Amino acid sequence: MGRAEDRRARQRGGRRAAPLGSSGMPAAGIGPAGGGRAAARRAARPAGKNGIGRLFTWKKILGTFLGLCLLGMGTFIVLYMVVDIPEGNPDAQLQSNVYKYSDGSILARTGEINREMVDLSKVPKDVQHDFVAAENKTFYTDSGVDLKGTARGLLNTLSGKGAQGGSTITQQYVKNFYLNQDQTITRKLKELVISLKVDQRMSKEDILAGYINTSYYGRGAYGIQAAAQAYYRVDAKDLDVQQGAYLAALMQAPSQYDWAVASDTGKRLAQQRWNYVLDNMVKQGWLDAGKRQTMKFPVPKEPRPAPGREGQKGYLIALANQQLEQQLMKDQGLTQGQAEQAVEGQGWNITLNIDKKKQSALEEAVKAQLTSKLDAKKRTVDGHVQAGAVSVDPESGHIVALYGGEDYLKHYLSNATRRDFQPASTFKPVILAAALEGDSRTQDGRPIAANTVYDGTSGRQVVDHGTKVGFGPPNEDDQNYGNITVQTAMNKSVNSVFAQMGIDVGMDRVMEVAGKLGMNTKGMQAVPAQTLGSMGASPLEMAGMYATLDNHGKQVTPTIVKSAEQKSRSVKMADPIGEQVISREAADTVTSVLTGVVDDGTAQGSVRNNPLRNGQQVAGKTGTSDENKSAWFTGYTPGLVTSVGLFGENPKTHAHTTLSGATGLIPGSGRINGGGYPAQIWADYTFNAMGEVSKFDLEAKQGAAVEPSTSPTVTESPSETPSETPTTTAPSVSESPSETPSQTPSQTPSQTPSQSPSDTPASREPTDGPSDNPLLPNANGQ
Structure with missing residues (x-):
């Protein structure tokens, strides 16, 4: 029977019958008295039932869940009984913000809050429906509450995700009128309780009226009446359904959707929301x-900035508010609209x-070198010149300094932060940085x-491993340079060289490095024209x-806010x-x-020869875009980096226009390039503000700043003058005699061209201007 018993034991889970004693009973110590069956049962249990398995049974899990639910319900009942609707007065909560310079002296104090409460009966029914359709269709x-959205918001707050959960119009009104925008568990629970009570005690009409009268719409406007005046110059009672839809859309992100300052992306999102x-x-x-189907987007009127923000104050305040809002969004999980409402007029002390x-x-530098020479009454183009600059330690x-425009009250959009003009050749150093960082090679290794x-031949077709990519940008004046070094190509801003280098490095890699250095590359295509x-x-x-x-490769994110309390x-x-x-x-x-570029290139006239330089070592790059719509100089010393841009903008239509002919230069040929006024402004400011003369501490083995180790071999003609833009003639570009290079460009000895060209010169079709190729969108890049 031994085999049969073994088989039956395996069928019972591996247990074998206890051996019998001489009397036919189980042997001592093995039967029930000896614990044999209990031991067998324990041995037969799955391993998971031991320890943790017995601790987490389904009954215990269910009991715990029900217990937590009862605890939550009890807590909510207690909160509902304890928390009552507080006194609400948004005007009493709003206070002026105070802005200070870094030394603590007062820069500005915001004025009275722009708000005028209106009865809901004075708001057209269609406009009322705009807000309900935008925020809370039910x-x-x-x-009065969105339980799912509130629960999601609580979980996000607990987990630190920072993503905002949904909320009803009633909840948003409660935040605006009774509470604040803080994203804390306590505040969210209070919001839930108060919203339920408000919905019970107030009519929907009163709640809606409170909501549209306490919300922030941007442009310093609180409430629908102030918003109607700020954006359309009408009273709330005269708004139409299209205008109301735009104001309702603004609630999501007032500054981003403000048509006067919105980027192309912001305008697209605003229209989508509308x-x-x-x-x-x-x-x-x-x-x-x-x-x-017949409705058209109602473009808002130009803004009228509030008094007290004249000159540069408004630009400084706007950027400070923006950066503080971004920090609150990151820290507290606020939406952009909530963050703006949490900053504007909330009693902040910002240094x-x-x-x-x-x-x-x-x-003073902008005034002395540019604006004092502009006269819009004599020359229409002078009224199209906009200057912007940012200086960073x-x-x-x-x-440490910022120039947003002639006057915030006259030009609302800050030229220091606008992103709608091309940086042109000031981007070329990024291509070189990508090549050096990636140990890139030319296509011949x-x-x-x-x-x-x-090969610096103008219009030379870019080659990608033997295949022409259909891109061949001209150089300034269609000038051919033949075989030149990268150093000389940077000095003279030779388009054809950097177009080919971009392909050699890989445009994906170039744009990746641009992002690492600090450029917002979101949505940008990695195409050859970006070179x-x-x-x-x-x-x-x-x-x-x-x-x-300048900081030796450690990322710098320029910050204007020192402290905010x-x-x-x-x-x-x-x-x-x-x-x-x-x-x-x-x-x-x-x-x-x-x-x-400064000592032997396109910036030497305004920077190298400046009498205030006093031996200061300088690095920088000029840039002038297609049709002379923008001109740049971004340069730096070891302790100060400043970017200066000039932009052509029609003051009425805001369309991009040419700078050519401004200040009395001969129209067409007398263009303003980066080596002109932008470099002059930069030099005037920097050499007065930089402090002691200093030298770069460089760990570099090549480049113009490195001492030569061998005798130079120059391949290009030394008589060629530095060039910068595709169509500028050097003599006529000069705003003053000092802008014309006083010396012919010399090859730095350390840049011995010891190698053959990366590609043989490609034949090109004659051209006297920018290519019409779709890979070259409105840019010559100089």
């Missing part, structure tokens, strides 16, 4: 579908990094370095990128100095090369 039938509101109106039966003396020096990342030789700086960028962005180079709390701003994004050798080599 407003008229819900209980369409969303009107489409919801149709779905709710509040708007006729046929009428909806800026702006150095009072440097700020004054920058304003590369070691701290602090914005040679390392790309300062002394690498390229000419055909994307949009701001002086703030360019100053940050060059500051990262509100009542008993303060906000800690993020460290402007980040991690090493490119190697020190790569960054320092680019700096070394850029000293050649």
Whole structure:
């Protein structure tokens, strides 16, 4: 029976019958008295039932869940009984913000809050429906709270994700009127309880009236009446459904959607939100579908900035508010709209990094070198010239001076932060940085370095491993340079060289490095035309990128806010100095090369020969875009980085226009290039504000700043003058005699062209201007 017993034991889970004693009973110590069956049962249990398995049974899990639910319900009941609707008065909560210079002296104090309460009966019914369609379609039938959205918001707060959960119009009104925008568990629970009670005690009409009268719409406007005047110059009672839909759309992100300052992306999002509101109106039966199809987007009027922000104050305040809002969004998980409402008129004491003396020096430099020479009454084009500049301390990342335009009350959009003009050839150092950082090689296998030789033939078709890519940008004046080094190509801003280098490095890699240096590359295509700086960028962005180079490759994010305090709390701003994004050798080599632009290239007339220089070592790059619509100089010393941009903008239509002919230069040929007024402003400001003369501490083995070790061999003609833009004639570009280079460009001895060109010169079709190729969108890149 032994085998049969074994088989039966296996069928019972591996247990075998206990052996029998002489009396036929189980042997002592093995039967029930001896615990044999209990031991067998324990042995037969799955391993998971031991320890943890017995601790987490389904009954215990269910019991715990029910217990937590009961605890939550009990807590909510207690809160509902304890928390009552507080006294609400938004005007009493709103206070002026105080802004200070870095030394603590007062820069500005915001004035009275722009708000006028209106009765809901004075707001057209269609406009009322705009807000309901935008924010809370079930407003008229819900209980005042969105339990799912609130639960999601609580979980996000607990997990630190910072993503904002949904909320009803009633909840938003409660935040605006009774509470604040803080994202804490306590505040959210209070919001839930108060919202339920408000919905029970107030009519939907009163709640809606409270909501549209307490919300922030941007442009310093609180409430629908102030917003109607700020955006359309009408009273709330005269708004139409299209205008109401735009004001309702603004609630999501007032500054981003403000048509006067919005980027192309911001305008696109604003229109999408506007369409969303009107489409919801149709779905709710509040708007006729046929009428909806005939509606056009109602472009708002130009803003009228509040008094007290004249001159540069408004630009400084706007950037300070923006950066504080971004920090609150990051720290507290606020939406952009909530963050703006949490900053504007909320009693903040904000100290800026702006150095009072440097700020004054920058304003004086712009006036002395540019605005004093403009006369719109004599020349229409003079009224189209806009200047912007940002100056940064590369070691701290602090914005020490900023120029946003002639006057914030006259030109609302800050030229220091606008991103709608091309940086042109000021982007070329990024291509070189990408090549050096990636140890890139030409397509015939040679390392790309300062002394690498390229073909500088104008219009030369770019080649990608033997295949022409359909891109051949002309050089300035269609000038051919033959075989030249990268150093000389940077000095003279030769388009054909950097177009080919971009392909050699790989445009994906180039744009990746641009992002690391600090450019906002979101949505940008990695196409060959970007080698000419055909994307949009701001002086703030360019100053940050060059500051990262000056800081030996450690990322610099320019920051204007030094500290921000509100009542008993303060906000800690993020460290402007980040991690090493490119190697020190790569960054320092680019700096070394850029000293050649000043000493032997397109910036020598305004910077190298400036009598205030006094031996100061300088690196920088000029840039002038297609049709002379923008002109740049971004340069730096070891302790100060400043980007200056001039932009052509029609003051009425805001369309981009040419700078050519401004200040009395001969129209067409007398263009303003980067080596002209931008470099003059830079030099005037920098050499007065920089402090002691200093030298770069470079870990570089190549470039114009490195001492020569061998005798030079120059391949290009020494008689060629430095060039910068595709169509500028050097003699006629000069705004003053000092802008014309006093010496012919010389090859720095360290840049011995010891290698063959990367490609043989390609035949090209004759051209006298920019290519019409779609790969070259409106940019010559110089």
